[in-house]
Amino acid sequence: MSAVVNLVRKGFYLDSVGLMRMSREIAALDGVEDAALMMGTPANREIMANAGVLAAEGAAASSGDLVLAVRAEDEATARLVLTKAQALLDQPRRGGTTSAAWRPKTVRAAQRAVPSLDLALISVPGEYAASEARKALMRGLDVMIFSDNVPIEQEVELKLLARELGRLVMGPDCGTAIIGGVPLAFANRVPRGSIGIVGASGTGTQEVSCIIAREGGGISHAIGTGGRDLKESVGGITTLRAIDLLDEDPATETVVLVSKPPAAGVVRIIRERIARSGKRFVVCFLGLGEIDLPANAQAAPTLRDAAFLALGKPVAGKGPDDRCRPAGTGRRVEGLFAGGTLCAEAQTIFLRAGLEVSSNVPVPGASAMPAAGHRLVDLGDDEYTRGKPHPMIDPGVRDQPFEAALRNPANAVVLLDVVLGHGGHADPAGAIVAVLERHAGARPAVIASVTGTRDDPQDLRGQVAKLEAAGVDVRPSNADAAETALGRLDHG
Amino acid sequence: MARSTAGQTGIAGRIDAANREALRRMLAADPVLVDVVPAHSVMPALAERTILHAGPPIGWERMCGPMRGAVAGIAVFEGWAKDLDEAEALARDGAFTFDANHHHDAVGPMTGMTTRSQMVMVVENRAFGNSTYCTINEGLGKVMRFGGNDPEVLTRLRWLKDVLGPALGRALRDCGGVPLKNLVARGLTMGDEMHQRNVACSGLFLRAIAPALARTSDDRGRLAEALAFIAANDQFFLNIAMALGKAIMDPVRNIDGSSVVTAMSRNGTDFGIRVSGCGDEWFTAPVEQPRGLYFPGYDEADANPDMGDSTIVETIGLGGFAMAASPAVAGFVGAGSAADAALFTREMSEITLVENPEWTIPALDYQGVPSGIDIRLVADSGITPIINTGIAHRLAGVGQVGAGIVNAPLGCFTLAVRAFAGRLGVSR
Numbered sequence: 015m016s017a018v019v020n021l022v023r024k025g026f027y028l029d030s031v032g033l034m035r036m037s038r039e040i041a042a043l044d045g046v047e048d049a050a051l052m053m054g055t056p057a058n059r060e061i062m063a064n065a066g067v068l069a070a071e072g073a074a075a076s077s078g079d080l081v082l083a084v085r086a087e088d089e090a091t092a093r094l095v096l097t098k099a100q101a102l103l104d105q106p107r108r109g110g111t112t113s114a115a116w117r118p119k120t121v122r123a124a125q126r127a128v129p130s131l132d133l134a135l136i137s138v139p140g141e142y143a144a145s146e147a148r149k150a151l152m153r154g155l156d157v158m159i160f161s162d163n164v165p166i167e168q169e170v171e172l173k174l175l176a177r178e179l180g181r182l183v184m185g186p187d188c189g190t191a192i193i194g195g196v197p198l199a200f201a202n203r204v205p206r207g208s209i210g211i212v213g214a215s216g217t218g219t220q221e222v223s224c225i226i227a228r229e230g231g232g233i234s235h236a237i238g239t240g241g242r243d244l245k246e247s248v249g250g251i252t253t254l255r256a257i258d259l260l261d262e263d264p265a266t267e268t269v270v271l272v273s274k275p276p277a278a279g280v281v282r283i284i285r286e287r288i289a290r291s292g293k294r295f296v297v298c299f300l301g302l303g304e305i306d307l308p309a310n311a312q313a314a315p316t317l318r319d320a321a322f323l324a325l326g327k328p329v330a331g332k333g334p335d336d337r338c339r340p341a342g343t344g345r346r347v348e349g350l351f352a353g354g355t356l357c358a359e360a361q362t363i364f365l366r367a368g369l370e371v372s373s374n375v376p377v378p379g380a381s382a383m384p385a386a387g388h389r390l391v392d393l394g395d396d397e398y399t400r401g402k403p404h405p406m407i408d409p410g411v412r413d414q415p416f417e418a419a420l421r422n423p424a425n426a427v428v429l430l431d432v433v434l435g436h437g438g439h440a441d442p443a444g445a446i447v448a449v450l451e452r453h454a455g456a457r458p459a460v461i462a463s464v465t466g467t468r469d470d471p472q473d474l475r476g477q478v479a480k481l482e483a484a485g486v487d488v489r490p491s492n493a494d495a496a497e498t499a500l501g502r503l504d505h506g
Numbered sequence: 507m508a509r510s511t512a513g514q515t516g517i518a519g520r521i522d523a524a525n526r527e528a529l530r531r532m533l534a535a536d537p538v539l540v541d542v543v544p545a546h547s548v549m550p551a552l553a554e555r556t557i558l559h560a561g562p563p564i565g566w567e568r569m570c571g572p573m574r575g576a577v578a579g580i581a582v583f584e585g586w587a588k589d590l591d592e593a594e595a596l597a598r599d600g601a602f603t604f605d606a607n608h609h610h611d612a613v614g615p616m617t618g619m620t621t622r623s624q625m626v627m628v629v630e631n632r633a634f635g636n637s638t639y640c641t642i643n644e645g646l647g648k649v650m651r652f653g654g655n656d657p658e659v660l661t662r663l664r665w666l667k668d669v670l671g672p673a674l675g676r677a678l679r680d681c682g683g684v685p686l687k688n689l690v691a692r693g694l695t696m697g698d699e700m701h702q703r704n705v706a707c708s709g710l711f712l713r714a715i716a717p718a719l720a721r722t723s724d725d726r727g728r729l730a731e732a733l734a735f736i737a738a739n740d741q742f743f744l745n746i747a748m749a750l751g752k753a754i755m756d757p758v759r760n761i762d763g764s765s766v767v768t769a770m771s772r773n774g775t776d777f778g779i780r781v782s783g784c785g786d787e788w789f790t791a792p793v794e795q796p797r798g799l800y801f802p803g804y805d806e807a808d809a810n811p812d813m814g815d816s817t818i819v820e821t822i823g824l825g826g827f828a829m830a831a832s833p834a835v836a837g838f839v840g841a842g843s844a845a846d847a848a849l850f851t852r853e854m855s856e857i858t859l860v861e862n863p864e865w866t867i868p869a870l871d872y873q874g875v876p877s878g879i880d881i882r883l884v885a886d887s888g889i890t891p892i893i894n895t896g897i898a899h900r901l902a903g904v905g906q907v908g909a910g911i912v913n914a915p916l917g918c919f920t921l922a923v924r925a926f927a928g929r930l931g932v933s934r
Contacts, residue, residue, distance in 0.1 A: 031799070031835060032834065032837060034801075035837055037799075038799060052802075057646045061802065065801070065803030067802055077738075116848070118856070120856050120883075120886070120887045123855060126855070
């Protein structure tokens with residue numbers, strides 16, 4: 015037999031919303047059939063009567079009184095629940111601890127909240143990226159599109175619109191930029207300086223900027239273009255715009271262009287643009303053979319050379335030393351790269367040494383995998399990352415191929431890259447060391463480079479020390495690492 | 507880096523100019539409550555057996571339970587049927603003419619019944635000369651706007667018609683009307699958002715009208731009844747706020763090229779919006795179910811979907827849009843804390859064009875309420891207007907069972923954007 019018990023708090027006012035929330039809590043307690051906390055107005059008393067929770071005490075309450083009404087399975091439960099309801103009423107209210115900070119959901123709202131914003135970084139599924147980029151451009155913003163899978167016709171359309179509006183579109187698939195000292199997406203903390211970078215490739219820009227930083231130089235701006243900008247159909251619209259911006263920028267003295275080989279027609283346009291500039295240019299089109307450049311430009315065969323030429327220094331590596339373990343019986347180099355451009359740079363170094371090399375992303379002159387010769391794999395390419403994170407975000411992607419490479423008796427050297435900076439994994443070296451520790455018995459030499467600066471969120475020195483302690487030969491640049499691997503073959 | 511001014515296509519510029527005019531009219535409005543009169547005296551369409559309802563147009567067949575209950579109740583009240591059963595039979599047989607309040611300069615809360623002999627409050631927008639109408643709020647509990655229709659409900663309606671309505675009319679004529687813009691501004695600083703919470707504005711209104719009520723009354727008993735009724739009804743001001751909303755938005759209708767929403771409204775079955783640049787066309791989608799808190803004895807299973815013309819207050823930047831002014835109301839959102847109230851208001855600024863400089867919120871450092879809903883911003887962001895609302899029982903005759911929040915359905919906004927683009931000659 016259920017029991018209805020009421021309790022009246024004379025002259026106790028609480029807002030009805032607060033009371034309704036408490037009613038819900040009370041009604042949910044064990045043994046409670048229904049409950050109400052309401053001010054004793056005539057209308058409320060009628061509601062409580064209809065709900066079968068009003069007893070004589072409650073019926074006698076007036077508008078200024080709070081009625082606590084419970085119908086429970088028995089009287090003891092009802093009284094216990096009312097005691098709990100009283101406690102709930104009297105407990106101090108917590109401050110706004112659950113309040114979340116407001117974050118804008120649209121570019122428009124962000125811009126209204128912070129009117130000085132001048133660049134939008136767009137990272138949404140590719141099918142929506144162009145539409146968001148277009149809106150940002152129309153709102154007077156420069157745009158960096160991190161998203162990939164944007165149709166090339168949309169890229170051309172956006173870049174033409176940006177040119178008309180006097181704006182910049184970096185990307186799509188632009189992974190790296192440093193604008194006014196601010197690293198965007200995958201980028202390193204590099205001091206500001208007089209060298210501007212225009213990069214079609216993310217890790218290429220990271221490698222060049224990190225070597226410049228290590229050698230005492232600095233970056234004015236590193237502008238990303240997206241990997242397709244120098245294709246015939248896009249025609250280098252963003253590259254040309256970026257050159258214009260750096261040309262106008264008084265802080266920039268030297269401009270470095272980093273890209274895979276552009277279309278021939280685009281090379282001509284870029285060459286003409288460079289010839290019109292009063293600034294010094296260093297051009298690194300990885301994998302492109304001889305290139306005819308104007309007097310104010312120098313060609314760099316590797317990313318490392320591009321950095322040193324930009325600094326006006328002689329190219330300096332750290333020659334081979336004898337820390338490498340014996341290379342075993344193998345004759346082959348297997349490279350496992352997180353950075354696509356670092357993979358391309360290594361291929362060009364092997365090709366220049368007259369060696370046969372294959373890759374899943376071959377540069378001109380290299381063979382498509384599988385093929386004989388040395389094998390340099392870009393683990394960031396689509397076939398490895400479909401539905402999975404990029405190896406710069408999750409270095410574990412490399413574990414399995416790395417383990418296999420260590421066990422493969424054909425390998426004399428395993429060549430690796432480690433890329434630090436914003437956006438990257440907190441401890442990429444740790445993943446490599448863990449694989450090495452699990453490996454038993456003889457193994458090929460492991461040679462690596464670490465792309466990063468001492469100001470990066472990961473501890474550059476710690477990463478290098480960790481690798482060296484595990485027997486990895488760490489070289490100051492990716493080009494040095496590739497050359498050291500070649501040296502091992504000569505000596506082996 | 508060098509910049510130049512962004513170019514604008516011709517159509518975007520045209521929409522911007524039209525929207526500027528829409529906002530100018532919204533912000534220039536000067537709504538004043540001037541009178542209370544019999545509905546038929548100001549709404550010529552209100553012939554015998556004509557019933558105006560909330561929301562976009564709907565016939566008896568598609569009406570929800572509480573709307574049907576209210577139709578039956580109001581038919582008995584008007585003397586068109588002797589009892590509820592006869593009224594329902596007449597409705598089924600097509601004896602009544604139904605139309606939307608919005609088509610007749612009127613708005614009504616929840617079921618929104620407006621018929622010829624009810625008294626309606628008159629709000630005049632003195633900046634533009636238009637007037638709008640709304641019935642008098644019946645109070646809480648079992649009331650017609652939530653589908654109640656028993657003798658108690660009908661007796662109260664008669665008292666509103668015969669006693670309170672005429673008294674308020676006399677008082678308003680005597681004092682020259684009560685200006686509303688400033689009253690709302692003060693209410694916002696006192697914790698009202700004018701949809702779910704009208705405690706402050708109801709009190710401020712009573713303070714404004716009491717002297718004139720006393721001056722124009724020759725019956726102390728009836729004066730006391732009138733004062734007590736207003737004083738006991740925390741939602742008294744809601745119906746005034748609604749007529750005010752309609753008075754502000756009507757001059758904004760039919761501006762060629764404007765993408766500003768001029769009305770949002772629901773009939774318990776459909777949610778409809780009207781857009782300035784799309785004439786008087788309704789864009790509708792099925793209404794959603796409110797999320798809220800319930801009176802003892804009721805839960806979600808009893809709730810009728812969203813209903814009423816009261817969303818006109820959100821259309822002018824109040825209600826859910828002004829949640830930051832009314833932290834207590836934010837508590838209706840499940841786990842929402844009072845401190846979260848500001849987030850609702852800030853989110854609504856994503857889909858509105860301006861902040862109203864005259865209606866400000868102290869807790870947001872006197873930021874104005876987000877006003878001027880742009881259908882393009884809604885369709886583009888997927889953020890839909892948030893609405894504070896009462897919840898009716900899904901069956902006829904029961905009345906209010908709770909209160910909560912609900913979002914406008916995205917569907918009517920995407921429909922509207924397509925039609926709007928069509929009118930401007932834009933194709934995909």
